[in-house]
Amino acid sequence: xxxxxxxxxxxxxxxxxxxxxxxxxxxxxxxxxxxxxxxxxxxxxxxxxxxxxxxxxxxxxxxxxxxxxxxxxxxxxxxxxxxxxxxxxxxxxxxxxxxxxxxxxxxxxxxxxxxxxxxxxxxxxxxxxxxxxxxxxxxxxxxxxxxxxxxxxxxxxxx
Numbered sequence: 001x002x003x004x005x006x007x008x009x010x011x012x013x014x015x016x017x018x019x020x021x022x023x024x025x026x027x028x029x030x031x032x033x034x035x036x037x038x039x040x041x042x043x044x045x046x047x048x049x050x051x052x053x054x055x056x057x058x059x060x061x062x063x064x065x066x067x068x069x070x071x072x073x074x075x076x077x078x079x080x081x082x083x084x085x086x087x088x089x090x091x092x093x094x095x096x097x098x099x100x101x102x103x104x105x106x107x108x109x110x111x112x113x114x115x116x117x118x119x120x121x122x123x124x125x126x127x128x129x130x131x132x133x134x135x136x137x138x139x140x141x142x143x144x145x146x147x148x149x150x151x152x153x154x155x156x157x158x159x
Contacts, residue, residue, distance in 0.1 A: 044158075131148075
């Protein structure tokens with residue numbers, strides 16, 4: 001009887017380990033080695049990322065940092081289930097969860113400073129809205145791409 005209990009326990013433990021390991025990678029359309037694997041996402045955690053461009057309705061808009069007196073705007077940092085970063089000019093923070101290539105950010109909170117200068121390409125409230133609607137992530141050409149449910153893709157590069 002004791003032997004049967006130990007075998008049953010070991011079997012359940014082995015099944016739990018296999019189920020946990022099997023939840024991950026799917027091969028996608030951009031980088032098969034990292035797509036769907038939280039390990040790919042983890043390469044970007046704890047590092048400050050800067051929004052370099054966003055895509056919407058087939059149009060790509062680059063965020064120019066040249067001749068920009070606003071410093072580092074539209075940044076993001078993921079670490080230990082918390083996300084934070086900077087808009088223009090407010091900072092934001094909140095929780096995030098990642099499961100495979102699925103990503104959920106928010107709800108976000110932010111400071112409430114008034115912007116003296118805001119970039120024409122992307123307004124701060126739009127940036128925060130896009131982040132709130134992120135549903136998945138991917139890595140393409142060394143950049144972290146966040147896909148929102150409204151069709152916008154935010155492209156971040158390492159600082």
